[in-house]
Amino acid sequence: FRSINVAFRKAFDPYANVRPVRTLVPGGRYENIxxxxxxxxxEGLCVGVEHYRGMHGDPRAAAESVMIITRFGAExxxxxxxxxxxxxxxNEVTLAHKANILKFTQGLFLEAGREVAEDFPDIEWEDRIIDATAMHLVLDPHRFDALVMENMFGDILSDLMAGLVGGLGFAPAGNIGTDTAMFEAVHGSAPDIAGQGVAxxxxLLLSACLMLDHIGQQEVGTRIRSAINDVILAGRVRTVDMGESASxxxxxDALVRALA
Structure with a gap:
C-alpha cells in the first residue's frame, strides 16, 4: 500500500471523510467561518489505479490514472x-463536481447526489462546478454551509478551507465507515518539525472531539472545545502558527488548566 491511510481505507471501508473547519483565532482575514x-x-483518482504505457522504446512514455466512481459509493x-x-x-449541502467535462464519472456522482437530495426536503441543496466552488470559497466562504464531493476534489478543497481559518493546525478529520471509524488531524505527522516543540x-485535539461525538460523549467533547476557545481567546498562550511563541x-498545559 502507498500509505497506512490507504491500507486502512482498503481494509475497513471508511467511506466518508468528515472535515469541519471553524474560526478559532480572531483577527484573521475571515471571521466566523x-x-x-x-x-x-x-473511490476517485486517489485510490491509485494507475500505470505506465510504453511506446517508441520508452516503457514510461505515458502514464494513465483511472477515476473510479460507482453509483453505490456516490450515493x-x-x-x-x-x-x-x-x-x-x-441547512444546505453543496455538491461540487466537474460533470461539465467528466460527464461519465463526475456526471454519475452528480446524478447520485441529485437523487439523494430528493429524500431530504428540509435541507437545501445545490451543485457547483469545482473550480467555481474554489473561487467562491476564497471570495465569500460564508455563502457555504456543508459541501460534499469526490475524493481528490475533497482532498484539495479541505486544505483550502483549513487555510481560511489559519492552517492545517486547526483542521480535524474523521474517517467514518459502516462499522468502523478513525479520527486524525488533517496535517499528518509533520516529521520536519518533530521534536522542536512548535507543533x-x-x-489533533479537535479530531479527538469528533471521536467523542461519534461515541456519544458529546459533553466531554464540548468541554475540550470550550477549553481550546478559552485559551486561544485569552491570547496569552498561543503556538508559533498563531503568531506567538508558546511551545x-x-x-x-494551558488547555489542561482550562479543563480543570
Whole structure:
C-alpha cells in the first residue's frame, strides 16, 4: 500500500471523510467561518489505479490514472452528508463536481447526489462546478454551509478551507465507515518539525472531539472545545502558527488548566 491511510481505507471501508473547519483565532482575514466538507474516501483518482504505457522504446512514455466512481459509493457518501448536515443543524449541502467535462464519472456522482437530495426536503441543496466552488470559497466562504464531493476534489478543497481559518493546525478529520471509524488531524505527522516543540496540537485535539461525538460523549467533547476557545481567546498562550511563541507543551498545559 502507498500509505497506512490507504491500507486502512482498503481494509475497513471508511467511506466518508468528515472535515469541519471553524474560526478559532480572531483577527484573521475571515471571521466566523463554520464550514463542513464531506469527502468520499474510497473511490476517485486517489485510490491509485494507475500505470505506465510504453511506446517508441520508452516503457514510461505515458502514464494513465483511472477515476473510479460507482453509483453505490456516490450515493452513500451523499446520503451521509445530508444525514450529517441534518443531525448537526446545517441547512444546505453543496455538491461540487466537474460533470461539465467528466460527464461519465463526475456526471454519475452528480446524478447520485441529485437523487439523494430528493429524500431530504428540509435541507437545501445545490451543485457547483469545482473550480467555481474554489473561487467562491476564497471570495465569500460564508455563502457555504456543508459541501460534499469526490475524493481528490475533497482532498484539495479541505486544505483550502483549513487555510481560511489559519492552517492545517486547526483542521480535524474523521474517517467514518459502516462499522468502523478513525479520527486524525488533517496535517499528518509533520516529521520536519518533530521534536522542536512548535507543533499546534489543536487539530489533533479537535479530531479527538469528533471521536467523542461519534461515541456519544458529546459533553466531554464540548468541554475540550470550550477549553481550546478559552485559551486561544485569552491570547496569552498561543503556538508559533498563531503568531506567538508558546511551545506545544506550554499550550497543552494551558488547555489542561482550562479543563480543570
Amino acid at each position: 463554520d464550514l463542513l466538507l464531506i469527502r468520499e474516501n474510497t 452513500r457518501v451523499c446520503r451521509y452528508a445530508f444525514e450529517y448536515a441534518r443531525a448537526n443543524g446545517r 499546534n496540537p489543536t487539530g 506545544t507543551a506550554e499550550y497543552t
